[in-house]
Amino acid sequence: MQSVDRVRRIFGGFLYGCGVVAGVITFLMMCLVLVNAVLRFAFNAPIAGTLEITECALPLLIFLSLALTQYEGGHIHVVLVTQHFSQFWQRSTQLLAMLLGAAFFAWCSYAAWGFATKSLAMNEQEWGAIRFPLYPVKFAIFFGLALLTIQFVLDAIAIMAGLTPGQRNTEVLEGVE
């Protein structure tokens, strides 16, 4: 049980690092959009490429933080019915939820990998005021989805080992922070 918890925590530490990177991207995006708006309004001199950079920043910040949110139990789920189940059935439904999550995001990761490799093969470009390759963003999406799949698998193993993964955003019982 301890080794499962240790692996989960080590992986959580890595996800935390990804989350910090996503946070920095968010802050930089705020600065870029702000400066662009001010320069455009005051001097009619917007920063070239703001739109394209912001467009690519959003998927990075979302997909770098999806798995961290799952690690901390931040995705919404409803316990209105399951809270009345016995301990055994509560754990069984939790396990089912994690396995379904793992299966779905494994499918998504497979799909996103194909999409990213195609983009790389054709050297797909972002078109606009500035040009740059799009495939890194698509690989980042695959990376985020793969991390989320791993996190679901780890949560499923944790439940089987008798641990309780993050319960941060459980509607009804705890509801909110």
Add this chain to the structure above:
Amino acid sequence: MSGLATGLIGVLALFAAILLGVNVMVALGLVGALGLASLVGFKAATAVLSTVFFDTTHSFHFSVIPLFLLMGFFAMRAGLGEDLFAATSKWLGNLPGGLAISTTIGAAAFGAASGSSVGTATVFTKLALPEMLDRGYDKRLASASIAIAGTLAVMIPPSALVVVYGILTDSSIGGLLVAGVIPGVVFALILCLATCLTVLRRPELAPTTPVTATLREKVASLRLAGPLVLVIACIISGLYLGIFTPTEAGAIGAAFTFLLAIIRQRGLRRIRLKDTLLDTIRTSAMIFGIIICALVFSKFLALSGLANTVGSFLTTLDVNRWIIVALIACIYLALGMMMDAPALLAITLPITHPVMLKLGYDPIWFGVFVVLLAEIGAVTPPVGINCFVVQASSAGRVKLEDVFAGLVPYVIAGFVMLVLLCVFPQLALFLPETMK
């Protein structure tokens, strides 16, 4: 199996999965993807999954969500709720039920900045509840006035929930944001009126203890609260006049609130910038996870023909269209008691939005209507989230029953607002129709 039957099974499977505790995001995505696979094959479903994540998030306009959230978390970290409550209680404290009214107005302003119904309820429970109870206010009135005031956060722009509605229904985000202004202000006034009438009928609920403040003190109380209100007004007017886009409004609001936080907390250390950014990205991930998976589910429902069939059935019924609106309102109120607003919108809009369009309702009006319904659901038993938050943050000074019992006049006020929106749709539509 016909597409319609597959669609029906999909809807039932979605609700079953959610009630069994599967993440709302996973339930939406998995049922949607499996449904697509059964209708058009595994390869086509995989093709949808390969593009939907990139296509949804690769957008300048949708970047508004993390920026509004960032603004809200900065406002919370800055402690601006304290300044707003201090200011409103100095200006309005002498009215009947003055502290409850001050809470409503303060929460409306703070909620506009934070955009979080739950966050606003938490902050004002800590700030206003002890003061009201110490002055002899009835527990039920005090706690309920805070729980309902939290709901103003998602009505008055900037509001991330309204943007979620815009993304899910492909409606104008700027128009939706501006549309919430008048209904939000009117709802705040109706809530104040509800407090006044309750206290006038039963004065013992809120003993009058004069709040003494000189004009100088009143003006001084606006030192930080004033600029926050000003920046919200600038954001709304900037959107209305077409000076900047919603995303730029989000960035300006976040940067300005960040500046206010630095001034109020005398530096960066107490703002805990890293934690604020992590809170922002976690909530953004949660919201976008639901949005993306809801879009997969929405594609499945559209392809199954269920949404279209339900729409056609309801529009050909020989009943007044307002009965259908009332039916939809009941569904939202019932579901709103069970789940968070973004999840509620994600699950229901693929069906209700096309129906409302077929019935001839404006999507922007429907957005305001739905958001109000979701928020009334958030304070209604058995599972009003805001009520739990108020009780949990009250350090044991109020019971959950007190909060629910005190909410009766405010829920009635909510229904009055719904009726007003139906009778006078221009409350929501005037600003979007005249904006540049």
